Amino acid sequence: MSKRIEVDDDVYAHIAGHTQHIGESASDILRRLLNLPKGTAQPVLASAASQRRIFDVLNHADLAEQRSVVARFLHILAMLYRCHADDFSRVLQVRGRDRIYFAASENELAQAGNSTNPKQIPASPYWVITNNNTTRKKSMLTQVAKELGYSEADAEKIRDFL
Numbered sequence: 001m002s003k004r005i006e007v008d009d010d011v012y013a014h015i016a017g018h019t020q021h022i023g024e025s026a027s028d029i030l031r032r033l034l035n036l037p038k039g040t041a042q043p044v045l046a047s048a049a050s051q052r053r054i055f056d057v058l059n060h061a062d063l064a065e066q067r068s069v070v071a072r073f074l075h076i077l078a079m080l081y082r083c084h085a086d087d088f089s090r091v092l093q094v095r096g097r098d099r100i101y102f103a104a105s106e107n108e109l110a111q112a113g114n115s116t117n118p119k120q121i122p123a124s125p126y127w128v129i130t131n132n133n134t135t136r137k138k139s140m141l142t143q144v145a146k147e148l149g150y151s152e153a154d155a156e157k158i159r160d161f162l
Contacts, residue, residue, distance in 0.1 A: 009059030016057050052083045053150075054158060063161055070130050073137045074119060076161050080144060081124040088126065090147040094140060101140055103127050138162050 007015075018029050031038060058079045066072040081088050091102045099116075103109045106127050109118035117131035132140075138159045145155035 010061045013057070013059050013062060053154075054079050054083050054145075055154075057082060058161065069134050069137065069162065070119070072162055073130065073141070074122060074128070076141060076158065077126075077128060077144070078122040078124060080148060080158075081121055081126065084148045085124075087148055088124065091126065091144050094143045094147060096136075099129070101129055134162065 015026055015029050015033075018033060020029075020032075030036070054076075058076065063072055063075065066075050092100075092104070094101050098113075100109065100112045103112070103118070104125060104127070106118045106120070109116045109127050109129055113129075115131050116129040118127045119130045120127050128140075130137075141162060142155045142159045145158045146152070150158065
């Protein structure tokens with residue numbers, strides 16, 4: 001029988017940060033960290049793990065450590081990639097009127113325009129342009145969230161993390 005508990009964002013981030021494989025439950029992580037014996041609970045199926053949302057892994061403490069808008073932008077994108085790696089290629093469809101925002105290589109973004117200042121999204125194979133203003137970055141985050149299946153309201157919450 002499982003019980004539900006509430007933990008602070010930083011505690012949850014610590015637990016989630018010790019995940020060793022997709023589908024590992026919080027109970028399994030805590031058992032390992034606390035050296036407790038294995039329980040009788042059924043393992044979390046991969047399909048359930050793929051339902052992980054950015055709100056499960058991103059917290060305000062992590063964002064506060066990011067010193068610039070670009071760093072926060074990249075961190076949010078990295079967390080979106082972490083939660084939606086299988087579907088993240090959809091962000092390649094997020095574009096501006098005259099420019100591409102995301103690519104699979106730095107060179108692709110560099111060739112797509114002047115002064116794009118491409119940066120790799122941490123822990124991902126994707127790149128993003130970073131020389132646009134904060135308003136445009138927020139718009140990009142909103143579009144990315146929608147591409148990844150978030151509701152309008154959740155997309156706005158993700159945008160507001162920036």
